[in-house]
Amino acid sequence: MRASSLAFGAVLAVSLLCDDATAAKRAQPRTPAPTIVVTADTRLLVVAPHPDDETLGAGGLMQRVREAGGRVHVVYLTDGDGYPEGVQFEGHVESPTANDYRGYGRRRRAEARAALNALKLGRYSYTFLGFPDGGLCRLTRQYWSEHRGAYRSPYTRLDRPPKGEVVVPNSEYRGEDLTQELARIIGDYQPTIVLVPRREDQHADHCAAWYFVADALHDVKRVHPDFTTDLLNYIIHWNSWPFEDEEDRHLPTPPGLRGGASGWIEFRLTPAEQRAKRDALRRYVTQEHVMSWFLDGFARANEVFSRPRPPQTVLPARRNLCCDQ
């Protein structure tokens, strides 16, 4: 029988390959793990589709920027007011009215202010844009321009941001208006880091947030050709991640999702940063009532980020980019 010598040959070949691979590995200079550079000059812009996303995704990173002497600005695209289960629970009503939804949005805005306060960010600022919760993906295509009426929220019955939340005069619930508002904020604030959800995020508002920011950055570049920024992604909704092992203090990277152009960035939090992040999340009382397990899933020892490839401008979209997710 030649089987044993064949097997030996195979083992030898494999071990030679392994030796070659090990030698090649040793010869190669180690690629440093991707990181985020934070200094006193850092101007971080966090784009949150809903109140709580900023703390879930970047409660630690925001504190680190403060610690370095940098600045933080959070822009909330919606007030998180299109959440029937939450409104029903808080109002003890089966069929909430438009006023119930608007009141819920005001409450979530107040919680966001309390959460940012709990993070003790020093010099920070925020903007609530008041766009429609659950409706952002529709603005990427069907409700892009004034060729048709503005989108009307089925919850609040509003078709434009509340007066106090308008950045560009006469903005309504149209995609090009949201792009313009974001471009105005980015152009004025000149962030050195822009943090926005990944396009693969399975919540349609989060996915749409990516496309609006990409579109706004393109507009900013037209007006400020020298503008550059470190574009970073975070992710909140990805199958059942990160809840498989709630005992694990380490936040794993989302399974089956690549780390973008940079590879995953695992951003470790100090014990004090973890405590403040947990404390800030507790300020989201309405969300703690209905999904504390979800919030707890992100109160871990690290946060995960990635860098995308340079964004292509695709708005207005020719097909559904996010709505079917």
Ligand SMILES: [Zn+2]
């Ligand atoms: Zn969200």
